[in-house]
Amino acid sequence: REQGEEAAGGAPQRGSYETDPLRPESLVVASAEPFNAEPPVEALVETVVTPVRHFFVRNHSPVPHFSPVEAAGGARYSLTVDGAVERPTLFHAVGDLVARFPVVTTVAALQCAGNRRTEMAEVRPVRGLPWKAGAVGNAQWRGVRLRDVLLAAGVPAVGDAASAELHVALEGWDGIKEHGFQQGYGSSIPLAKALSTEVGGEVILAFEMNGEPLTPDHGAPLRVVVPGYIGARSVKWVKRITVQPEVSSNFYMQRDYKLFPANIGWDEVGQYWDRASPIQEMNVQCVICRVDPAARTQILGDPRASRSRTPVRVCGYALAGGGRLIERVDVSSDHGQTWTYATLVQKHRFGWCLWMATVDAEPPCQLVARAFDESSNTQPEHMASIWNLRGVLGNAWHRVTLPATSSL
Amino acid sequence: REQGEEAAGGAPQRGSYETDPLRPESLVVASAEPFNAEPPVEALVETVVTPVRHFFVRNHSPVPHFSPVEAAGGARYSLTVDGAVERPTLFHAVGDLVARFPVVTTVAALQCAGNRRTEMAEVRPVRGLPWKAGAVGNAQWRGVRLRDVLLAAGVPAVGDAASAELHVALEGWDGIKEHGFQQGYGSSIPLAKALSTEVGGEVILAFEMNGEPLTPDHGAPLRVVVPGYIGARSVKWVKRITVQPEVSSNFYMQRDYKLFPANIGWDEVGQYWDRASPIQEMNVQCVICRVDPAARTQILGDPRASRSRTPVRVCGYALAGGGRLIERVDVSSDHGQTWTYATLVQKHRFGWCLWMATVDAEPPCQLVARAFDESSNTQPEHMASIWNLRGVLGNAWHRVTLPATSSL
Numbered sequence: 001r002e003q004g005e006e007a008a009g010g011a012p013q014r015g016s017y018e019t020d021p022l023r024p025e026s027l028v029v030a031s032a033e034p035f036n037a038e039p040p041v042e043a044l045v046e047t048v049v050t051p052v053r054h055f056f057v058r059n060h061s062p063v064p065h066f067s068p069v070e071a072a073g074g075a076r077y078s079l080t081v082d083g084a085v086e087r088p089t090l091f092h093a094v095g096d097l098v099a100r101f102p103v104v105t106t107v108a109a110l111q112c113a114g115n116r117r118t119e120m121a122e123v124r125p126v127r128g129l130p131w132k133a134g135a136v137g138n139a140q141w142r143g144v145r146l147r148d149v150l151l152a153a154g155v156p157a158v159g160d161a162a163s164a165e166l167h168v169a170l171e172g173w174d175g176i177k178e179h180g181f182q183q184g185y186g187s188s189i190p191l192a193k194a195l196s197t198e199v200g201g202e203v204i205l206a207f208e209m210n211g212e213p214l215t216p217d218h219g220a221p222l223r224v225v226v227p228g229y230i231g232a233r234s235v236k237w238v239k240r241i242t243v244q245p246e247v248s249s250n251f252y253m254q255r256d257y258k259l260f261p262a263n264i265g266w267d268e269v270g271q272y273w274d275r276a277s278p279i280q281e282m283n284v285q286c287v288i289c290r291v292d293p294a295a296r297t298q299i300l301g302d303p304r305a306s307r308s309r310t311p312v313r314v315c316g317y318a319l320a321g322g323g324r325l326i327e328r329v330d331v332s333s334d335h336g337q338t339w340t341y342a343t344l345v346q347k348h349r350f351g352w353c354l355w356m357a358t359v360d361a362e363p364p365c366q367l368v369a370r371a372f373d374e375s376s377n378t379q380p381e382h383m384a385s386i387w388n389l390r391g392v393l394g395n396a397w398h399r400v401t402l403p404a405t406s407s408l
Numbered sequence: 409r410e411q412g413e414e415a416a417g418g419a420p421q422r423g424s425y426e427t428d429p430l431r432p433e434s435l436v437v438a439s440a441e442p443f444n445a446e447p448p449v450e451a452l453v454e455t456v457v458t459p460v461r462h463f464f465v466r467n468h469s470p471v472p473h474f475s476p477v478e479a480a481g482g483a484r485y486s487l488t489v490d491g492a493v494e495r496p497t498l499f500h501a502v503g504d505l506v507a508r509f510p511v512v513t514t515v516a517a518l519q520c521a522g523n524r525r526t527e528m529a530e531v532r533p534v535r536g537l538p539w540k541a542g543a544v545g546n547a548q549w550r551g552v553r554l555r556d557v558l559l560a561a562g563v564p565a566v567g568d569a570a571s572a573e574l575h576v577a578l579e580g581w582d583g584i585k586e587h588g589f590q591q592g593y594g595s596s597i598p599l600a601k602a603l604s605t606e607v608g609g610e611v612i613l614a615f616e617m618n619g620e621p622l623t624p625d626h627g628a629p630l631r632v633v634v635p636g637y638i639g640a641r642s643v644k645w646v647k648r649i650t651v652q653p654e655v656s657s658n659f660y661m662q663r664d665y666k667l668f669p670a671n672i673g674w675d676e677v678g679q680y681w682d683r684a685s686p687i688q689e690m691n692v693q694c695v696i697c698r699v700d701p702a703a704r705t706q707i708l709g710d711p712r713a714s715r716s717r718t719p720v721r722v723c724g725y726a727l728a729g730g731g732r733l734i735e736r737v738d739v740s741s742d743h744g745q746t747w748t749y750a751t752l753v754q755k756h757r758f759g760w761c762l763w764m765a766t767v768d769a770e771p772p773c774q775l776v777a778r779a780f781d782e783s784s785n786t787q788p789e790h791m792a793s794i795w796n797l798r799g800v801l802g803n804a805w806h807r808v809t810l811p812a813t814s815s816l
Contacts, residue, residue: 259735259736261749262746275749276736279784282783283783283785321783324730328684330669373785375688375691377783378691378788380788381788381789381793382789
């Protein structure tokens with residue numbers, strides 16, 4: 001269990017996985033209990049909106065089981081809004097929210113902070129689920145704005161001095177047993193983000209994903225979607241929303257999902273947890289998902305058109321945090337000496353950006369991709385320089401090896 | 409003149425440098441006409457707010473010379489606000505603005521996109537002023553909000569569909585002759601940025617710097633300050649502000665201050681200019697400014713306390729674009745194998761962050777520093793991977809060599 005996410009987070013609740021839902025076979029399982037799974041990366045570039053059957057699942061516990069009536073065996077769903085609000089509110093059902101607030105639709109990418117952990121673990125072992133590069137997806141979310149719910153409850157508006165330093169704690173119905181007590185998975189976000197009116201960046205309490213009701217694995221009946229932040233902040237099965245002066249004390253805000261230099265190990269990290277801020281916005285990310293033979297467009301007399309060079313079509317995804325656009329994706333077959341511009345399929349704030357490029361390759365060789373966002377930030381060349389003990393935010397240049405015997 | 413900024417921007421106007429102001433001797437001159445100069449980096453860590461005598465100067469032309477009356481030899485200053493506004497407005501003096509709009513004060517760092525160009529040029533020559541790491545400063549600006557001026561002129565408010573795709577073009581009174589025509593230095597920013605209400609991120613029309621009237625070199629009588637963006641967008645001696653549907657057509661938005669991969673040279677760039685967006689927000693930056701002997705706190709029996717190890721105190725600056733906070737600065741004396749946390753002197757959105765760290769060094773050796781911002785973006789390890797023909801946005805890990813004969 002050394003490699004399991006639980007190694008850092010304590011043992012999950014036992015005994016109720018029998019009510020977990022059936023899962024699509026289209027996902028590769030990283031851990032069965034709790035259920036964590038990702039699609040093969042090839043599936044991610046098929047469509048801009050990732051189908052639910054290809055959307056990664058990240059659970060910390062058994063899936064909460066809700067019943068319309070208590071006798072049916074599950075808890076009854078409800079959502080509490082409380083803390084520093086004038087009118088604490090209890091919603092008995094998602095329908096109560098739909099009746100009171102406008103329903104909106106937005107497209108946003110969610111990415112687990114541990115995406116690409118297996119690549120970082122090649123430098124030196126890390127603790128956490130062995131994610132490849134598929135712990136990310138781009139979905140259409142339908143729900144109500146957290147902003148509207150908070151303003152109705154009487155929270156200080158943005159610009160109000162009282163709101164500047166407030167946070168919104170989010171807690172789920174899942175029960176995680178750790179360190180002797182049980183709590184729901186939790187996070188918090190700054191109130192300013194919760195009240196954001198930025199197009200595409202509004203925080204949503206979602207009940208539909210890609211036009212269908214949320215599935216239990218994705219947080220039914222209601223989950224939070226925080227566009228531009230690591231997936232860990234988008235709490236599923238949301239139970240309680242609390243406006244408060246401090247960052248959430250939940251384990252996953254205080255003792256996980258933080259970054260440290262490579263020389264901070266598990267023996268030293270105890271004195272450094274409080275020094276690091278919880279990760280919120282994602283860093284720049286870019287991954288090669290497919291490499292296919294490309295049409296050979298030989299130029300007469302072009303000395304580069306030798307038999308050993310094979311034009312290949314490379315496809316992948318790129319995304320940036322905080323709603324920043326991807327400005328450019330570069331692909332190289334010579335270790336970054338020369339780069340080919342990829343064509344960006346679409347630019348979309350808070351969603352991901354699929355891309356494709358045609359490059360000449362001479363197998364055996366390595367293909368490399370990297371992205372720049374609109375702040376001109378880019379990715380580090382190697383995982384070694386950003387290695388951290390939990391293996392989070394691994395965003396080094398993505399490399400795919402084409403073997404000499406490549407069927408390309 | 410190959411190394412001059414003009415190589416890319418055409419020859420500057422000749423003949424009127426005789427009215428340029430006297431300059432402090434505290435700056436190192438990178439070019440005399442037009443005047444461009446930076447402080448020694450050691451000066452930058454003396455105070456959080458950079459004194460004017462140590463604030464870099466970046467001019468593209470002779471300094472515009474204004475007179476209170478036309479007979480006195482200079483133009484009379486005025487500011488025009490026009491374009492997609494209901495009430496185009498002509499302000500005849502800065503006093504007209506002060507009389508109509510609230511005066512505010514903010515601290516913001518400005519950094520030339522070419523800062524640290526000499527380091528990038530060590531990889532391969534680039535065109536541009538030979539800036540070391542001093543083309544950056546942190547000042548207190550006093551003026552009126554561009555937002556207030558635009559709203560008074562009747563611009564569509566944020567959230568209005570009409571405003572989403574608008575830009576605000578900024579043009580200066582300086583006259584730059586290039587490609588056969590003469591124009592003021594110009595830039596544009598998205599209307600959404602011009603109307604921003606983000607604390608510290610509001611765009612200012614400034615008439616004071618550090619509590620004193622703006623000097624001619626810094627844009628007197630009125631300049632734009634765009635916090636979080638590269639300095640190139642903060643137009644000095646501002647003459648005209650135009651709300652328009654497209655990005656400014658000014659040379660410095662279209663044919664300069666853009667990023668390209670290293671394999672795009674001057675022979676190829678012609679077909680790529682329109683493909684790249686103008687650089688706006690800065691990327692993550694961090695520079696070592698001073699290395700001094702530190703008090704030796706020998707621990708009895710500590711095997712590391714050998715004579716060859718010298719504790720040194722390292723100081724520098726760090727900053728990020730878009731108002732993102734610096735989360736962490738790391739310093740290493742072993743090429744990034746192990747890192748020491750720096751103490752951040754202050755965290756300030758849109759301003760820079762001074763820092764200091766005490767590390768053990770064994771001269772001859774190299775000290776390295778890097779920063780992470782709150783989006784977990786960091787700097788590339790080497791300039792080679794981000795080399796570009798104009799030498800802009802060089803933000804690789806900053807390295808300082810301590811020679812064996814170091815007086816430390």
